Amino acid sequence: MVHVSIMPCINKRKFKNFYQSVTMKYSDCGNKPDEELCCLSRIIVNLFSNQTKTFTKLRVPPLPTECMQQILQHIADQGVGSLYPCLLVNRFWCNNVIPFLWARPFEGQLPPENRYKFMLIYLASLTTQEKTTLNNYLMPYNISIPDLDRPLYNYPMFLEEFSYKNVETAVYSCICRWNTEEFVARNREDQILVLASTLCQLFMRNSTSLKTFIIDKFLNHSDLPDCFIFNSGQPGLRNISNLSIDCTKPMMENTIRLLELIPSLCKKIRCLEVKILFFENNTDIIQAIIKIIRAQESLTEFNLDGVRSGESSDIIQALQCQSLTITTIKFENVDFTADSLRSLAVCRQLRNLSLLYYRGLTMESSSTSSSGEGRGTGSIWSQIKFDLRKLRLKNSTKSPLISAALIRAAGEHLTCLSYDVITRETIEATTLYCPNITELELLDYLPHHNSLVYLLFRGLHQIKRLTISVYHNNSNRYMIISGRELPTTLEYLKLQCGLTSIQLEDLLKDCMAPLKVLILDFIKFEHSDLKVITKFVKARRTLRYLGISGRIAWNVRETNELEALKKRGVILIPWYEIEKW
Structure with missing residues (x-):
């Protein structure tokens, strides 16, 4: 003891x-x-x-x-x-x-018994009057809240992240223990709403640490509690700095009302994330989002997923109100035009821009007349100028001209670049307009890209971090790249592909770069790969950190090899930390 x-x-x-x-x-x-x-x-x-x-x-x-x-x-x-x-x-x-x-008790894939336990603790935090009222509402469903002693701590006070979907899931696990499966299925939405409303009222009254509020749903046709609950409690939503809105499931009346109420409640949002079904845009939701953007004092990050061109133009116009503070924007599955992109360039503090699976962009100006085909082509792109530090591109149309135009517009201070269209146009745009790249990520790498990448490396003289990703179907076909062609300034290399041990050895044996970090995200990692890495460590003596994705357990031979690497000063990055590197 x-x-x-x-x-x-x-x-x-x-x-x-x-x-x-x-x-x-x-x-x-x-x-x-x-x-x-x-x-x-x-x-x-x-x-x-x-x-x-x-x-x-x-x-x-x-x-x-x-x-x-x-x-x-x-x-x-x-x-x-x-x-x-x-x-x-x-x-x-x-x-x-x-x-x-208790900051994020709903996080993770909790087993039902654990959800049930912490739900009981929250219910024990209710006042006597609240318990009585809740039992009256639950009486038609043959549910009675157990008689519980009040907890030693005010657990709702510590809540930092609220997700309505997680609350629904936890409540559902409780009612499944209290009633038969058949009865629960018939009255599921009503029972969940009664219990969830009481919990929301408890959180809004006590959660002084609440910073993140997520509007999402577990059930397709469920609705949020009455918006009065989110407005009446103190401090409620007034101090949240992160707001996430998931509109991929049908939006019910109370949910839309809450969105319309948020601009008057929340003025300190710094990170706003919105997800909408691309083909089901709702005008009321779009207008509510625009009002939320305009109401903020200093919005710094905005993420938008799934909006058509007309709605996206209105949202980008609203973002101009945050031009002095917004630094990070991500658009995914968004349809917009070059005119919208030009409006976005007004945000002079914008440093990080991600355009993933975007639609609608063309090299022609929107003002080009039908009678003068080609006249004004590309003129609008000459007006789009950013001062970015990080640019991520995933082109759904695989258009090299569009990708090259976006790279040219990024600005000479760009240091981090990621794209999936590896062509002569994008390579030339990178080397001519973004010479200060230190971190490069090449996605959807194919064998015929080798000669182009050699040109890219010769044009960039400051690369320290390199990531190469290969789709599974293209893995193991040819050597990805020769070690002698890697930039001599490289300190970090991440390979998201499936090389054989022979290919890995061919890559590392000719590598003259002073690699300090090597991360291998292989489909199948074997003991022979570790021996190749050990050989490289002995020869170069620069490697300090090794990350191997997807591996938790090691056999005896692999463990011995890792111990030998450790004796040579190499630290194995834990599998749960690799994503942070």
């Missing part, structure tokens, strides 16, 4: 000395940011999870709250399940862990 005695709280100077001693001891973690904090986190967690040693008396000095929260945040990023043992250390640890566990 571990006996814990608490020392008086140490000051920050003492903790700093303790922290520095730990980071010096574990300095072999490399130079990646927060690695020292990661080591410290592991030390503390392992200290209390180690079951092989017996401590007669263990003194645990409470850390400053700010330091404690940073450590817990690092652990939470690896999965909140890692935090549960920390609840049992002492009251100070428990008080710091609880907000992390």
